[in-house]
Amino acid sequence: MLDDRKLDVLRAIVEDYVSTNEPVGSKVLVERHQLGVSPATIRNDMGTLEDEGYITQPHTSAGRVPTDKGYRLFVDKLSTVKPLSTAERRAIEEFLLGAVDLDDVVNRSVRLLAQLTRQVAVVQYPSLTRSSVRHVELVRLSETRLMVVLITDTGRVEQRIVELPKAVTEDEVASLRTAFNGRIAGRKLADAASLVTDLPETVDPAARANLVAVMSTLLETLVERVDERVALAGTANLARSGALDFPGTIRPVLEALEEHVVLLRLLGEGTDAQTVHVSIGGENPHEGLQTTSVVTTGYGADATTAVASLGIVGPTRMDYPGAMAAVRAVARYVGQILAEA
């Protein structure tokens, strides 16, 4: 059905269209690429490509434009990941090395990614449940108020204030602190929940009531913590090509990007640190993102287990090889930095 030349034609169409933003016709196609045949032949090929649904023409007397399906084929079969230039690599490295803490790492990454791809960049903070506990700190604010501070190995710090049902002394807090840290430090947060539950048996029964309160707060922090944080940058890039890439207005896209729930769902697709996940146009779950493509991948301290995801959002007319390369590269560097911290 689709012989090699037709695939070449499709690739050429995608590449030309991405770079020129204009429907591409048979004539310029043979001029710009060495296809070795005449425009008429290309026209025939384009005809079958259109029949198969890979390309379409905006109106009768215009050239062809790739469809979502066409981009999909291009991404899956026709494109090779474009390696970044050494200059780019060095820029990434330098830029990220200056980071002082986790917030800074995330912020720098997201800006960097936006700048590299000239698209909207999204970086998820390292997930709590997928990180391990480095330390739990209990701070006695008053007799009945305790601040629980959770520090993970990815450098993330979360705190919650607990109202205690019963007053505690500084000493009691100290013993709780030791008990907790002895138990769950170094464990995955997901496991920590169960470890905490059977802790009460081993401690002074007098402190039990308070313990339960603290425990439930901890659990709440890690389970009910749906508000996983994300950082966003480069929204101005959406307005770059005028309204050329988006039908009428970028409003629905901006709205979708403001819903962190939506973003997290997008990022959820690419939890694997090895592969780069691409979601094109209509493949996206969210209504407002039907005209966009999303390129994501996971990142983490080691290559196998991802602690979170990052990626970009842009028009379907996007430089996929470049975007995929940038996303992958930034993910690797971020993972590396996390591993060092």
Next chain:
Amino acid sequence: MLDDRKLDVLRAIVEDYVSTNEPVGSKVLVERHQLGVSPATIRNDMGTLEDEGYITQPHTSAGRVPTDKGYRLFVDKLSTVKPLSTAERRAIEEFLLGAVDLDDVVNRSVRLLAQLTRQVAVVQYPSLTRSSVRHVELVRLSETRLMVVLITDTGRVEQRIVELPKAVTEDEVASLRTAFNGRIAGRKLADAASLVTDLPETVDPAARANLVAVMSTLLETLVERVDERVALAGTANLARSGALDFPGTIRPVLEALEEHVVLLRLLGEGTDAQTVHVSIGGENPHEGLQTTSVVTTGYGADATTAVASLGIVGPTRMDYPGAMAAVRAVARYVGQILAEA
């Protein structure tokens, strides 16, 4: 120069233009408002208003549109702050009361403000330097690494990891902790810096080297902490009226909004918790915001001292009375919530 009727005319022009988004002519003006005179008279008034630079016409055969100067006069002299409906007040209250921690308060506020005004909302996190210290916690991560956690009375928590020049024991950390907290808890962060400096005299000289390291980190946190955080919401509102309000593209505006430095500078203008500050069009320092207006005010636990600012950014063609009322109301509620926490 400008008698009462001319001012009435200006007010009418601003109000009509804001609601219809169309240049307003003399005829519709007398139809929609009870001015008691004929269109011809209005035309004369409009003529002088134009001579004075308060209004302008986009092209010859069109109606008039307010200039920045016109909006300025309107805001200063002609508008009365529109009180919010009780339904709106209740909505604000309900929405903010559900907040669980500082992050939540800020996020809810910014979304609420965006929704109320249908503009871009900006909320600054309570400033570190203007808050007081509730507690300083030192966590010994390893022999030479210490985590410093700073908790303010506004509920903000900041942490930094310090590399110590010399190993410390758990006991030494404990004594440092007590020394710090006895010294600076309850003081303004701005004062804390000086209090810490003369601390060394009173402590075990052996711990000095470490102390200096910790101290400088603390200072760094509060002084060099230029990266005051801000939350942003409602950017999709910029794309609402198409490109009607912004010449060509909203890109420069989006770009400006991504620069947190710019945002902070905008918010810096309105540090007073009593008054609402309005900056119109060309009055804005930043290039990309020449076509926007900014409405800000300070907020804080009590009415006199503001710990941070919040506000909105929108096109100069904006419902100023409504925006000012919403900004003020949200600021008050946020202040109230902070006072309770």
Next chain:
DNA sequence: CCCTGGCACTCGGACTGACTGAGTGCCAAG
């Protein structure tokens, strides 16, 4: 002195029709 109605003028926006050129689909021949 100010207000008013009348009138000529300007000019953007909408509509029309003609033309151009890019691009296609199809067909018959190599």
Next chain:
DNA sequence: CTTGGCACTCAGTCAGTCCGAGTGCCAGGG
């Protein structure tokens, strides 16, 4: 299977026309 030729379609552009909103100005009246 490829190719050149040809008729066809249609978006975009340009010029011309018309309409109406809105203005500025002026002379007359309270």
